Amino acid sequence: MLARIRKSMDEKDQGFTLIELLVVIIIIGILAAIAIPVFLNQRKKAVDASIKSDLRTVANEMETYYTDAQAYPATAPAASAGGSPNTISIGGTTVTLSSGNIVSVVYNATATAYAVCGYNTKATANVAATSYAYVSNAGGLQPTKGACPTPA
Numbered sequence: 001m002l003a004r005i006r007k008s009m010d011e012k013d014q015g016f017t018l019i020e021l022l023v024v025i026i027i028i029g030i031l032a033a034i035a036i037p038v039f040l041n042q043r044k045k046a047v048d049a050s051i052k053s054d055l056r057t058v059a060n061e062m063e064t065y066y067t068d069a070q071a072y073p074a075t076a077p078a079a080s081a082g083g084s085p086n087t088i089s090i091g092g093t094t095v096t097l098s099s100g101n102i103v104s105v106v107y108n109a110t111a112t113a114y115a116v117c118g119y120n121t122k123a124t125a126n127v128a129a130t131s132y133a134y135v136s137n138a139g140g141l142q143p144t145k146g147a148c149p150t151p152a
Contacts, residue, residue, distance in 0.1 A: 047120045048132075050098040052141055055134040058088060058095055058103055058116045062136070065091035072111055108151045113137040117148035 066072055073091045086097040090105075097103055103118035119131040133144045135151050 047100075047122065051101050051118050051120050051132055054095075054097045054101045054103055055116050055118050055132055055141060058090065058105070058118075059134045059136070059140075061090045061093055061095055062105070062114060062116065065093070072107065072114055073105075104148065106148045106150055113151035115149050115151050117144065 062072060069091070086099065086101060087094050088097060088103050089095075097118075098120075100120045100122040101118055102121060103116060106115045106117065107113070113136045115136070116134040117131065118133075131144045131146075131148075132141060133149055134141050135149060137151050138149075
């Protein structure tokens with residue numbers, strides 16, 4: 001009889017104590033506190049990469065047009081704001097932009113240089129903080145604050 005009671009007590013599942021459960025919950029909370037800001041930062045980097053990619057694509061089309069015509073397009077093309085898909089036309093070529101990206105082109109007074117400026121409408125409420133410009137005669141892609149820079 002005692003052997004049977006002892007065997008029953010040895011095989012009994014005990015479960016977790018309250019302290020063990022609290023320790024696990026605290027560890028999960030710490031890991032979540034580390035992971036969430038990292039995830040949000042990666043999302044911002046992805047949005048920035050998409051606008052940079054679109055600016056380089058538009059700049060490539062501008063240079064392709066210049067190679068063919070020995071001049072940049074006579075009028076500054078304007079991006080469609082909010083269309084699906086968002087597009088911009090450069091000398092008869094249509095470039096499809098990533099979702100939420102808005103791009104415009106500014107020329108200097110003699111139309112020998114240009115700046116392709118853009119931002120993503122989904123990035124943040126502060127558009128100036130997420131704007132970029134590709135300036136043809138100033139070393140290419142750069143972050144901007146406020147208005148699109150006019151090339152020299």
